[in-house]
Amino acid sequence: MVLKSGAHLGPYEILAPLGAGGMGEVYRARDSRLGREVAIKVLPESFSKDPDRLRRFEQEARAASQLNHPNIVTVHDFGTYEDAPYAVQELLEGETLGERLRTGALPASKAVECGIQVARGLAAAHEKGIVHRDLKPENLFLTSDDRVKIVDFGLAKLAAAEGPVAEQDGLPTATQATAAGIVMGTLGYLSPEQARGQTVDQRADIFALGAILYEMLSGVS
Incomplete structure (x- = not known):
């Protein structure tokens, strides 16, 4: 549309x-x-x-x-x-981390700063039982005031035709996670269990953050 x-x-x-x-x-x-x-x-x-x-x-x-x-x-x-x-x-003003990385690796201090901000955002989401499932540079937005924003929480889960999910106080939870046998996410940032189509939880986001940290420091995706 x-x-x-x-x-x-x-x-x-x-x-x-x-x-x-x-x-x-x-x-x-x-x-x-x-x-x-x-x-x-x-x-x-x-x-x-x-x-x-x-x-x-x-x-x-x-x-x-x-x-x-x-x-x-x-x-x-x-x-x-x-x-x-x-x-x-x-409405965010700035660019995605993916766009920034097209020019090469970030300075180590900047990469660490970005990583810390992403980790804080993930911790807040995981505390409420929400898993991103498709964390990648394109889903990290660098605002004009040097803040990192995680975008598209939960939308990766919607890209696959899964069965109904359970609810806890009206919120999807990490323990209900992604159904086994369904692979979603982006190659290069998938945890081993996610790549195999197994059930995933917040640890998949942490694995993806590690891959992103490597990319920020090395410039290699």
Whole structure:
């Protein structure tokens, strides 16, 4: 689904496209209620054809919206537009770590600083039982004020047609993890058990962070 400038998703007015990928399109938008600019990720329409997947999206968006941490992108809202689900997030200015690494390795001090910020964000998410499952440089955003933000929490899980997940206080938990036999994530950052399609938990995110630290220091992916 491609939205034009001026289109409205409820109170949100689309201003301009920011990018697109396998998980949908991202737009700069204005929240008419609060007078602020936000980013809206509109997921593929195929999500609306799978009730379980749509339900998981709502669960993950609700869980992510409860993650109040400076190193995790803030999720403000979520809903559907013409049967396509969307998530409303804080608007970030800067570049992804993946874009930064195209010019080579980072200075050691910068790599360590980035790693510490990512680890803090992961710790906050894992404490609430939320696992990223697709941690990679493209999902780490370096803001213009030198803060690292983890983006797309939970969306990797939605990319596979898994069975229903259990709930604990309405939140997906790390122990329910990804169903065995399903591989998701990005090659190069997958833990061994994740690559084999086995059940994963927060340790998969820690493994991915180790791979990212190596890449930041060496410049080799």
